Amino acid sequence: MVGVNAHQVILPGILLSSFLTGVIIFFLKEEKHRLRTWLNLLGAGLKLVLVAALLAGIFQGQHYSLTMDFLPGIPFALGADANSVLFVTLSTVLWFWTTLYAVGYLEDSPHRSRFFGFFSLCVTATTGIALSANLVTFLVFYELLTVSTYPLVVHRGTREAMRGGRMYLAYTLAGGTVLLLAVVWFCHLAGPVGFKERGVIEVLMVSHRGQLQMLFVLFMAGIGVKAAIVPLHGWLPKAMVAPAPVSALLHAVAVVKAGAFGIVRVVYDVYGVENAARLGVLQPLAVAAAVTILYGSTRALFQDELKKRLAFSTVSQVSYIVLGAAIIGPLATLGGLVHLVHQGLMKITLFFGAGNYAETLGVHRVSEMNGVGRRMPLTTAAFSVAALGMIGVPPLAGAITKSYLNQGAAAAGEHWVGLVLTASSLLNAAYFLPILYRAWLLSPPKNWPHPHHFGPWETHWMLLAAPLVTAALVIWAGVFADSSFSPLAWVKLIVAREYGP
Amino acid sequence: MTFPRTGALLILMPLAAAALAFAWPGHGRALARISAAAMTAALAALTREIMAHGVQMHRVGGWGAPLGIELRADGLGVFMLIIAALIGVAVTLYSPSYFASRQPESAPAKHNDSRQNTPSRQAAPPTAKSRDEDGQPHRTRYFWPLFLFLWTALNALFLSADIFNLYVALELLGFGAVTLVALAGGHEALTAAMRYLWVSLAASLFYLLGVALVYGRCATVDLPSLASKAQPGPALWVALALMTGGLAAKAALFPMHFWLPPAHANAPAPVSALLSALVVKGPVYILLRLWFEAFHGLITPAATHALGALGAAAILWGSVRALVQPRLKLLVAYSTVAQLGYVFLLFPLAASPESGLAAWSGGLMFLGAHACAKTAIFLTAGNILHAAGHDRIRDLDGITHALPISAFAFGLAGLSLVGLPPSSGFAGKWMLLSASLAQGQWWWIAVILAGSLLAAAYVLRVLTHAFTRVPNPLTPKPVPPVMEWTALALAVAAVGLGFAAHGAAELLQVGAPNAVASRDNNGPPAKPASAQPQPQTPPEIRRLDSCPESTLPGAARPPHEPSPPDRTAHPGAAQRTPGPKGGHELSEAGVQPRRAAICLARQARRRSAGGWSA
Amino acid sequence: MPDAGPEIYLLAGVALFVTGVDSLLAQSHPLRRIMALNVMGSGVFLVFITLAARTPGAVPDPVPHAMVLTGIVVSVCATGLALALADRLPPATGKTRLEHRPDTPNSPPDRRKEEGE
Known part of the structure; x- marks a missing residue:
């Protein structure tokens, strides 16, 4: 029994465009390099087109949903509400460029069929999380994400990679189990409810207050693992292998983002931010987020390995989103939600840059980065834009986030948040500016650790295109924030619905 | 037919x-x-x-x-x-x-491939006699x-x-x-x-x-x-x-x-x-x-809880033993011990009037899930044994690279064993969990969740070998494709059948025991009928009545009783097409509450479905 | 039915069954175990037959007799299968006894040492 309405192929199409690609790629012979690349780009492109169609449809007032029988009494439900669209657009756009980047990055490495198969499954899971319309469907994709990411984390197959992968699974599976308990319990209390602006727990607020508080803790513990909230963040730096x-x-598209998105979902569309505030569960969440922000930034300061520094930076930055969700009021919500997009754009650019340094020059550590800006100016320019954005330099994307969060916290009377944000910005500057200084102003060494030549450009064109595009998006999201085609504009629409009359 | x-x-x-x-x-x-x-x-x-x-x-x-x-x-x-x-x-x-x-x-x-030279073969001719006189392999025959x-x-x-x-x-x-x-x-x-x-x-x-x-x-x-x-x-x-x-x-x-x-x-x-x-x-x-x-x-509840407790012990003990087995097939066998434990959780949960049907369907769904997943895994183990000549988990590194389809099948089947969504194992666990919650029997929840994590640990013990890097990969014996694809098909079934959970639950409702399906039935289900004439013919009458013409069960009914529209004599059968009132006290007594429960479930489903497709 | 009442036969049946269980657990030679199983079976059949005549004076119920006949057929098959297996066992293991090792299936014993047994 499938409930179908108009334009119905779009939602399953968005999922299947990467799922089927992944399945086909999985069974491709290793040496079918061209076919695999074309399939990858075809799937990613098709997904982009479908998401564009979805956006166009929604602008025209079209409503999208799909239900299938799943568990007795609980359907498998997909839908596209404002939050879904935000996340699905982000992940689809970034996936396209990541695919391009990955094709270039993994040229001539073993097990590419396996890699791209799981890569596609991973994005299927992420878009599934975005398009889930109830908790059970969310759980399905959330666990699929865990499972499909593991092979990617351990892809290199080294001892260290296996250790990182074990750590990753230990954290995420335990988190998934807690989430399962929370979802079963919630469905037992509230029935097969879907996500809805301002929450679905109104009727239970008086009668089941204690259970709802307990459940909120379980939800946050379960989802918080992926969102890397301290002290559940241990897997993220280890997964850097x-x-x-x-x-x-x-960091930017799938796992951490899915965790942050899940928290946003639970706070806004399951509990409703005002109900959550009345239950008194937002304050502890805000404190956890603040602790995570400061802890991550501080740890990042002491990492010499570039990717580790970026990983701790992610720990810190993702909690901006959580912080935005944990403070009541439209401005804070705006800041948190828009950071979902902004952090994605900035962090993916940083990782593309880090990957380029490692692949082209063999540079893995901050201390080896002297003069990389002269050797690879375009990559380093993109990297710098993203780093400055992270620090919060106007008019880049990060500044928008921080200003809205600041205003929101002030409006809610949470003045301590302002201090946290200022401290975090200083720490961000403290761990990013030395990198930029080394890269641009110090002179390069005579020999790079493992140089590699890729033709006319400073590196392989696929490796170069991706960070340039995402860096451009970082600038666009900041400079044109007030235009009607910006992440901010869309987030304003979401916020209007959550807080509107 | x-x-x-x-x-x-x-x-x-x-x-x-x-x-x-x-x-x-x-x-x-x-x-x-x-x-x-x-x-x-x-x-x-x-x-x-x-x-x-x-x-x-x-x-x-x-x-x-x-x-x-x-x-x-x-x-x-x-x-x-x-x-x-x-x-x-x-x-x-x-x-x-x-x-x-x-x-x-x-x-x-x-024994490895050099089995021909092992002394045991010479020492034990009768069992080594693997071929019959006509030369056909003993085992195939x-x-x-x-x-x-x-x-x-x-x-x-x-x-x-x-x-x-x-x-x-x-x-x-x-x-x-x-x-x-x-x-x-x-x-x-x-x-x-x-x-x-x-x-x-x-x-x-x-x-x-x-x-x-x-x-x-x-x-x-x-x-x-x-x-x-x-x-x-x-x-x-x-x-x-x-x-x-x-x-x-x-x-x-x-x-x-x-x-x-x-x-x-x-x-x-x-x-x-x-x-x-x-x-x-x-x-x-x-x-x-x-x-x-x-x-x-x-x-009595004590009895069902005793069975459930043994099931819980089986889940924990079997999983822990599976974690330490040196051989793949032994690991899988201990996993069977553990997974059977889940089915026994059905006893304390399904006997309760509150959401008993969910536990009943859940336990049985789990049973089906385990059948598919375990078959897939044993067939995979057979493939590995075939290719490598051994199934020592420690030495599996090179093998899974050579058998990607088998490794994939193992992974998918493992999903179902662990109970990750959307596999059928998940559907079963979900129903058991929600029944435990509804009945406030939270201790089973702890066991189910702990069992899932342990299962993840032992599945992963094997699966990590699919990803480790080997310096010089072995060149294992080629495995016939049908062996790999059969295993994969079953593993896909084990995962995909999660979406059939709803249909399976409906099938299981057909003639489900009154004990399970009714919501308000605490005593023996058929008690009210003991004083009433039963639609079932008593054995004495039946023995006299039984003649070749009465092949259809309806023919053996006492004449005063109207035949129900369906051709059944079993009281539980009346639930879908209930017969006329007269003489059906037994079936009605047992069936009424269950029909109400089914209606409720259907309404809930319609509501939820409507809510999303509106 | 004799006047002693069915109880004595019931008790005898149960006693046979218990004896069988005891030997099954205590004995390790396959042949003894097969016999123990047969004794258990006989006990069950005796209980069946006794219960067929539980109302004194009435005609005994034929149904249990039919069941016992079926049961005997099954038990003959079981004995045959067990004997066939037991027959194969000594050459494979070089032993006539089954050692009791519940959870460790590996480590085949040194065959030549006990082959003469």
């Missing part, structure tokens, strides 16, 4:  | 094929394929029929219980038949390549007849409607299983088979003694009539305890699981698959029949 495109995917 | 014929075909077809395969050893494969196809078709027809018309009953030769044999097809039975068919078809496809390509694998842990015989026993078991018939079917099942274990030859396999035989025979006799006591008390062995006749009392309690003990031993319930790992780990791969997926489920199925249908009036 993965190849650069995977790190980009983990 | 309609019920009596489909049922007969399901039993007679594999039996005839088994006999023919024994007589003409060369044609075993063809016979198995033909009968598998025929049975699948018959089963499809039967499923459609009971979904449309409710429970079907048939008296073989017109002789009713207790003297005659009654066949019955209800939701539970057909569900089990479908699982058996699924696994049976897979094994039919897989086995020819498996047996065609291998030497006997008496002790995979010890006997595999097909035994496999078809096993399938016969399973179908007979799932279609039997009385506890003595169940005994006979169970015993046949045991014979087939023991012989199949012995088929591998060699010391380990024979020792394991022998141990299995002792447990199996002794357990059957315990069960049979229970049957004797039941007959002495109730003068019937017919499942539906026992439901109305069994009154609590020491004699029946002893009988039930004997039967339960025997069946639990056969089902390898902790702590009586000791025979299972060696038996399952030493058999040839397709046999291990059959044993883990189907054979141990037979006694579990009988237990469900006894506890929820025939003797529900006798069951």
